[in-house]
Amino acid sequence: MRILVLIAALGGCLLMNVDHSFAQLGPKQGGAAGQQAAGQVVSRITPEQLATALTQAGMRSQVATTQDGQKYVKVSVGELKSPYVALGNCNNQGCGDLLFGAYFNADPNVTADNVNAWNAQYRFAKIYLDSDGGVAFELDMTLAGGVTLENIKENGRLFAALLTKYYEGE
DSSP states (O other): OHHHHHHHHHHHHHHHTOOGGGGOOSOOSSSOHHHHHHTOEESOBOHHHHHHHHHHTTOEEEEEEOTTSOEEEEEEBTTBOOOEEEEEEEETTEEEEEEEEEEEOOOTTOOHHHHHHHHHHOSSEEEEEOTTSOEEEEEEEEOTTOEEHHHHHHHHHHHHHHHHHHHTTO
8 A cells, every 4th residue: 555655656646747848839949940830839721831741751642632532631551542641621721631551352351350450559549431332441530729740741641551450360
């Protein structure tokens, strides 16, 4: 019992001595112009800005348009050419929600148990079977309250890493 009290007291001391610079919003100070842009906080992004950020993150990406005129970003991840980023919650200033996704055709070896096991093991992205038996792979991101462009790039890298893990069966 004394050990638990000691651990709680030490944890409280650590919280009281937190460096408040983590709470600062806005661009990072100093550094090269590219570093400042990466630190820029955004709460909305256009498809063109998103494609540029993902390209800077090392992903091949380009803006595309659906048949009904909605813009999205096509992304290549390794051999996969079907990944995309759909944009939602859009207005004239840009979009506030991102949905990184990919779709795989039905495979009889993929079952609800496989999908549930994968979802239980990995955080952030989810997979599910659609009504045709195909597999949808998704990672959601909201820009509400503001995030840095670097955070968007990191979410893109995370999506690519998890998608690759799933695709390669790891």
